[in-house]
Amino acid sequence: MSAMASGEMNLNAALAGLHGWQRVEQDGKGAVQKSWRFADFHQTMAFVNAVAAVAHVMDHHPDLHVRYNRCIVRYTTHDAGGLTQRDIDAATRVDALPEGRPAA
Numbered sequence: 001m002s003a004m005a006s007g008e009m010n011l012n013a014a015l016a017g018l019h020g021w022q023r024v025e026q027d028g029k030g031a032v033q034k035s036w037r038f039a040d041f042h043q044t045m046a047f048v049n050a051v052a053a054v055a056h057v058m059d060h061h062p063d064l065h066v067r068y069n070r071c072i073v074r075y076t077t078h079d080a081g082g083l084t085q086r087d088i089d090a091a092t093r094v095d096a097l098p099e100g101r102p103a104a
Contacts (some may be wrong), residue, residue: 014088023095024074026063031076032091036100038069047071049079050099060090062067062084 015023021034038044048066051073056062065072073094075087094100 011083011085011088014085018022018088018091018095021095026074026076029076029078029081032083032087033072033074034091034094035070035072038071041068044069044071047097047099050097051094054090054093054097058086058090058093060086062090064093 015021021032024031024033036047049070055057063074076082077086078085
């Protein structure tokens, strides 16, 4: 098996372990994205700010689509030409944010 095929299998396995993330195409290149819904704009922006903190620490910044009570986060590694382990790692960190969990 080629290193590229092996890497692709590893990415697919890692993606399968992420709840709600989907593999998508962005400008013809691989990416992952997930959508969140919130009760109001304040909660949406708290989540966006938490994602921004993750992005700053990792020096890996997602594309964000922000609406009143919804946010879509999309990761791709432009320098590498598509989806990489770095995107999966960032998605994992975003999933761990308490701001992204539904209120109890």
